[in-house]
Amino acid sequence: MIVCVAVVGNQVRSDRPRPLRGGAQNNPVYLQSFTEADDALKLHHIVHCSLDVIDERVNNPKRSGPTLNETFLGLLYPTENYKVYGYLTNTKVKFIMVTTDLDVKDADVRNLKVILQNHYKYVSVLVQIPTYIMFFRRFHAAYVDAVSNPFHVPGKKITSKSFAERVSVIVKSFGSTAT
């Protein structure tokens, strides 16, 4: 079950001095939690800590080559109750998702699974895209639509209600279909 999603931008914040390295600052653009419990602050802290992991992955890649450009960053940080997944868009905007599903294996999440089903006369090939990548793709589509709004200032919080509704629909549909 997804408990929290966040969008973190790449803008420079005026109240923080620029780091010596010249890396992008992280300003929250959208943060929404989906539990009734009162630990929303804890979720915000988890999101904040996972930003460091993202920076580390982006700036010091483990492998070089085509995987340098991957958008889905995978499992960032497992805490005792939650798992945090990250996704990086082309403009260095980061999506972070905190979930309580502890039984989804990491291999499932990363790789496409090809399932061959033998019917009577033909064999059908079913490619299973890992569920979290589907979630992030839909989330990315919703984000692109929200940012295409000409009145949206890049770097400020997303105030569009339809974006919030779309995200909650995506999260709910995801929660019911996930194993």
Place this chain on the structure above:
Amino acid sequence: MIGVGKAKQYANVLDKPLSRGRQEVSLSAFAFLFSELVQYNQTQVDNIAELERRLEDAGYAVGARVLELLCHREKGNRRETRLLGILSFIHSTVWKVLFGKVADSLEKGTEHEDEYMISEKELLVNRFISVPKDMGAFNCGAFVAGIVRGVLDSAGFPAVVTAHFVPIEGQQRPRTTILIKFAEEVLRREARLG
């Protein structure tokens, strides 16, 4: 602009396909809108440099959004980290989506290491615009220069982008060149990536 589409959402998000077909906008509608944009800015400024800057800022907003949209829709979510990669992306994909064709040419500047040029025989935005003599070297292609700057900036390649008229012998109308001058850190990063 021809070929600009925005994914509108009509159905439940579960039923929506991941990438929509392109929607085209009529050229005359765009030309009208662009001429109104230029005229509106003309009444607000005192000099030409300010007018060019305003058009460029308008283009910057478009460029930032176009990059997000295109990367999600077209490129299968690969992030460009190399200079040539992002330049060829602009030269073909962005131009194709915005103007319906790829740009005429992409060249590297001979004098400086950090200069690149995209040239076009006639920019779509300039087609229905004639610049009076007393405005000198003003080029409404500043809007397109702003779009390119928006794309480059959001992708992490800060640059200064300007539009110039380049007269060609044998042709009446000059060619338009978008000059891209990258910032120091981009070149350093490029050298480091080898």
